[in-house]
Amino acid sequence: MDLSFENLIGNEEKQNNKIENVIILGAGPAGLSAALYAARAELSPFVLTGMTLGGQAALTNAIENYPGFPDGVGGSELGELFQKQAERFGARFEFDVVTEVDLISSPYVIKTYGQEFRTKTLIISTGANPNYLYVPGEKELTGKGVSYCGTCDGWFFKGKKIVVVGGGDSALEEGIFLTRFATSVTIIHRRDQLRASKILQSRAMENERISFIWDTVVKEIRGEESVESVLLENVKSGETSVMETDGVFIFIGNSPNTEIFKEFLDMDAEGFLIVDANMHTNKPGVFAAGEVMDPHYKQVVISAGMGAAAAIEATRYLEGLEE
Ligand code: NAP
Secondary structure, three states: OOOOHHHHHHHHOEEEEEEEEEEEEOOOHHHHHHHHHHHHOOOOOEEEOOOOOOHHHHHOOOEOOOOOOOOOEOHHHHHHHHHHHHHHOOOEEEOOOEEEEEOOOOOEEEEEOOEEEEEEEEEEOOOEEEOOOOOOOOOOOEOOOEEOOHHHHHHHHOOOEEEEEOOOHHHHHHHHHHOOOOOEEEEEOOOOOOOOOHHHHHHHHHOOOEEEEOOEEEEEEEOOOOOOEEEEEEOOOOOEEEEEOOEEEEOOOEEEOOHHHOOOOOEOOOOOEOOOOOOEOOOOOEEEOHHHOOOOOOOHHHHHHHHHHHHHHHHHHHHHHHO
8 A cells, every 4th residue: 555645645635626716825915915805806715825824024023114004013913914804805715835736728726735726717926935044043033133124124223233145136225225224234245246236236335334245155143132243254265253243134035936837837037927017927817916926026015016906807807708
């Protein structure tokens, strides 16, 4: 008897004969907002949440730039409020992870570890994850001085010294933004040439609060309750040093969660889904919203807006099928 994991899962897989109007993948701001709009269009959307409700935003202690919350709101609290609002209008949620899709033709097939669903339209809002350094102390001190979002967390570093890791547009753009709060921003880059655009390079070089450490990597982030210092290594000389700092902002790229769509959907070289101006992918009835297709803004309000747009488009698409 084959007792392998795959076989056991295969035996348990339940096929649902119902064809859903809309399945939404992911429950970050884009997915939850799409759920609200699709629910209010009486489509009874079905959301497969993935591992985290609220997406990356749920990792942020305080969101102070989402309109309507003058005193700020916790990231996970905002996610719960989004969900509650969508449920009020009939959105259905299932805490499950999609493992496979078949987007050859409609109805599209969505598989999780134990279930199979079919749907006329699909909204993909599976988000992206910041790339990690994978050094000691990074995970333990995330939210305690280690951050992946200057716009979210910069305010907490008023009058403090921080380091920024990376040499791309994000590192420089966020580094420049962070000088609004921090007294000094030290950009640590693993090479002696920046990847960022020339205009951002010039702005960063001209900024008196920004300095650079070249050819250097962070080997460890240290601190008891919060970040206190970083252990650095010069990649050319091998020399190590300890630098005191209050915060470590890491911007070494983002990876969209699009692996399972590779076979079916157009994406750019970094794996972000390509959509037209109305959130349509290259497959009819398949839409994408939020960071899974947006490497630039990375903001809750923008992802939520895109989710709403995708749901409106899905509604129009379904109306077109009925005509
Ligand atoms: P990116 O362009 O991929 O740059 C990542 C940076 O991190 C690179 O400098 C890279 O070094 C460094 N890096 C990667 N892995 C590292 C590691 N393990 N340790 C240390 N350093 C590491 O990512 P991004 O800056 O997030 O930008 C992503 C995309 O969004 C780009 O297309 C960018 O142009 C775009 N973007 C545009 C704007 C804008 O137009 N205003 C703003 C933000 C982002 P190397 O250079 O040595 O590879």
